[in-house]
Amino acid sequence: MKTKQYVIIGNSAAAIGCVEGIRQLDKAGAVTIVSREPHHTYSRPLISYLLGGKTDRQRMRYRDADFYETHGVRPLLGHTALSLDPAQKTVALDDGQVLPYDKLLVATGSVPFVPPMEGLDLVSKKFTFLSLDDADALADAVTADSRVLIVGAGLIGLKCAEGLSGRAGSLTVVDLAPQILPSVLDERAAALVQAHIERQGVRLLLSVSAARFEDGAAHLTDGSTVPFDVLVLAVGVRPNVSPAREAGATAGRGLITDEYMRTNLPDVYAAGDCTESFDITSGERKPLALLPNAYLQGETAGLHMAGGGKPFCTAMPMNAVGFWDLHIVSAGSYTGNAYVQCEEGHYRKLVCRDNLLQGFILIGDVLRAGIYTALIRDRVPLDTIDFELIKDKPGLIAFSRRDRQKKLGVKPA
Amino acid sequence: MKRIYVSEKWCLGCHLCEYYCAFANSGSDDMAKALMNRRINPRIQVEERGGISFAVSCRHCEEPLCVKSCITGALSSEGGLITIDKNRCVACHTCVLVCPYGTIMPSDDGMMQKCELCLKNTIGEPACVKYCPNRAIIYEDSDVPAAAR
Ligand SMILES: Cc1cc2nc3c(=O)[nH]c(=O)nc-3n(C[C@H](O)[C@H](O)[C@H](O)COP(=O)(O)OP(=O)(O)OC[C@H]3O[C@@H](n4cnc5c(N)ncnc54)[C@H](O)[C@@H]3O)c2cc1C
Ligand code: SF4
Ligand code: SF4
Numbered sequence: 001m002k003t004k005q006y007v008i009i010g011n012s013a014a015a016i017g018c019v020e021g022i023r024q025l026d027k028a029g030a031v032t033i034v035s036r037e038p039h040h041t042y043s044r045p046l047i048s049y050l051l052g053g054k055t056d057r058q059r060m061r062y063r064d065a066d067f068y069e070t071h072g073v074r075p076l077l078g079h080t081a082l083s084l085d086p087a088q089k090t091v092a093l094d095d096g097q098v099l100p101y102d103k104l105l106v107a108t109g110s111v112p113f114v115p116p117m118e119g120l121d122l123v124s125k126k127f128t129f130l131s132l133d134d135a136d137a138l139a140d141a142v143t144a145d146s147r148v149l150i151v152g153a154g155l156i157g158l159k160c161a162e163g164l165s166g167r168a169g170s171l172t173v174v175d176l177a178p179q180i181l182p183s184v185l186d187e188r189a190a191a192l193v194q195a196h197i198e199r200q201g202v203r204l205l206l207s208v209s210a211a212r213f214e215d216g217a218a219h220l221t222d223g224s225t226v227p228f229d230v231l232v233l234a235v236g237v238r239p240n241v242s243p244a245r246e247a248g249a250t251a252g253r254g255l256i257t258d259e260y261m262r263t264n265l266p267d268v269y270a271a272g273d274c275t276e277s278f279d280i281t282s283g284e285r286k287p288l289a290l291l292p293n294a295y296l297q298g299e300t301a302g303l304h305m306a307g308g309g310k311p312f313c314t315a316m317p318m319n320a321v322g323f324w325d326l327h328i329v330s331a332g333s334y335t336g337n338a339y340v341q342c343e344e345g346h347y348r349k350l351v352c353r354d355n356l357l358q359g360f361i362l363i364g365d366v367l368r369a370g371i372y373t374a375l376i377r378d379r380v381p382l383d384t385i386d387f388e389l390i391k392d393k394p395g396l397i398a399f400s401r402r403d404r405q406k407k408l409g410v411k412p413a
Numbered sequence: 414m415k416r417i418y419v420s421e422k423w424c425l426g427c428h429l430c431e432y433y434c435a436f437a438n439s440g441s442d443d444m445a446k447a448l449m450n451r452r453i454n455p456r457i458q459v460e461e462r463g464g465i466s467f468a469v470s471c472r473h474c475e476e477p478l479c480v481k482s483c484i485t486g487a488l489s490s491e492g493g494l495i496t497i498d499k500n501r502c503v504a505c506h507t508c509v510l511v512c513p514y515g516t517i518m519p520s521d522d523g524m525m526q527k528c529e530l531c532l533k534n535t536i537g538e539p540a541c542v543k544y545c546p547n548r549a550i551i552y553e554d555s556d557v558p559a560a561a562r
Binding site: 054291299395410412 | 486
């Protein structure tokens with residue numbers, strides 16, 4: 001059999017998942033990775049830890065230094081894929097190279113979303129916060145007396161604030177929404193985390209936005225003015241659907257795939273932040289910009305490209321994040337009957353509907369949260385377990401003796 | 414691959430496995446010094462309620478969600494043994510959020526730790542298995558271990 005030519009556009013979680021998926025089944029095929037970023041594969045979420053001095057360039061590698069070698073990958077780093085030709089089955093790069101493929105994965109990730117804002121072009125020191133290069137540029141710009149203004153109190157904006165907190169003179173975060181982390185937390189949980197973040201000296205301005213910028217100052221919608229030296233735009237991210245969409249791949253907000261991650265174009269797959277996922281807890285299709293989801297989708301694609309594999313149909317929103325040692329984990333969606341426990345520094349909310357756990361938020365005590373996640377993922381009917389027993393503390397004790405035996409007494413899946 | 418299997422039929426709820434686990438991973442050769450007057454933080458933990466008890470530790474899953482989900486690459490599979498490089502962990506708790514058995518937990522310094530079957534410490538075989546007084550924890554290379562037959 002002729003060796004297969006696999007081409008992967010992207011070099012992050014979804015791409016690495018794809019390589020590891022391919023290599024489970026096909027040790028001989030030729031794998032090429034094309035990535036705009038010139039770096040070895042790195043953990044994108046660690047860019048804030050790098051700013052905060054909690055990791056370094058070696059340790060933030062997503063895989064070992066010899067990964068490409070040991071996995072038989074030809075890395076073309078620092079190259080952008082400009083277009084793909086699904087009829088000829090080729091990808092054209094910025095340096096004129098044309099790569100033929102038998103199977104192609106598009107894993108182009110997210111791009112920052114910056115809404116048009118008046119006067120933004122006048123601001124000289126402005127950054128987004130999505131890549132290692134962004135982190136390096138920000139580190140160069142911020143000094144011990146910099147006043148930093150971050151627009152966006154979502155995960156990326158707040159992680160950026162934490163990363164900069166030892167470096168900057170002052171930190172202010174503004175957001176149009178009335179609460180922080182609106183896509184992750186409910187109002188009450190958000191208030192708890194907000195108080196914790198404010199205790200670290202970060203100023204949070206909510207329910208306001210920047211009406212107009214000049215270099216060094218933002219004029220807010222409530223009439224106030226915030227002077228700054230460095231501006232970070234962390235309003236949101238969007239699936240990076242180009243160049244696949246231009247080549248005819250169907251896209252809504254993200255690229256549309258089936259459960260093997262195939263797009264509508266023959267032999268073209270898509271995985272990770274550039275796609276739309278089917279959220280099993282809400283029944284909606286939406287982009288899920290999450291690393292575990294990206295890896296699992298990439299692996300699913302890789303296995304299928306190599307001729308095997310199984311469908312991926314357990315996607316859901318899932319977040320694990322900490323701010324100044326306060327840990328937050330959440331999963332699923334929050335429509336249904338809620339069980340809520342709230343006390344100093346702790347929050348626990350479990351949401352049930354139709355005899356299923358649909359979602360949860362835990363703050364502070366997050367131990368063994370995966371037992372809840374598995375109840376959601378496996379669609380475990382709650383009347384088949386003793387759910388009351390684990391509302392305050394997850395455990396396998398909730399399962400029947402027979403199910404416990406299956407979990408702990410025989411080989412795991 | 415050899416795995417740990419537990420049988421709640423034989424578990425006494427004595428928690429000795431927890432103490433031996435903590436000792437085996439303490440790097441000390443004096444059990445009293447390693448464990449006395451300290452809150453131990455073992456990688457195997459006994460669940461108990463109303464006369465039922467059983468020990469839970471990493472299952473070394475064939476499809477390890479923790480490895481696939483780890484945001485840094487700190488978790489990996491070495492021929493089926495799921496190991497952690499603590500040096501690369503940032504305590505994001507993503508693995509805690511995805512492990513279906515609840516067996517990955519923070520260590521004394523906050524970074525994650527998990528059962529590595531005592532193959533990474535000086536013991537070389539699971540201490541919980543070796544010291545369980547009622548053989549409620551076994552270490553076998555079989556899809557259906559004796560306890561389940
Ligand atoms: C600050 C920050 C913190 C985060 N924290 C978390 C967290 O705690 N937990 C979590 O689950 N997720 C987190 N995320 C999200 C997570 O990083 C993403 O979900 C994940 O990186 C998605 O992986 P991906 O492979 O789909 O794409 P990306 O990581 O976005 O990578 C895209 C790749 O495609 C390449 N590329 C793009 N276009 C082209 C082109 N035309 N030609 C060639 N190459 C191209 C890029 O070079 C890159 O290698 C965070 C993100 C940020 C920015
Ligand atoms: S830590 Fe959990 S998910 Fe990972 S291998 Fe062990 S039991 Fe499986
Ligand atoms: S807590 Fe550590 S081991 Fe777990 S997912 Fe995060 S970095 Fe990986």
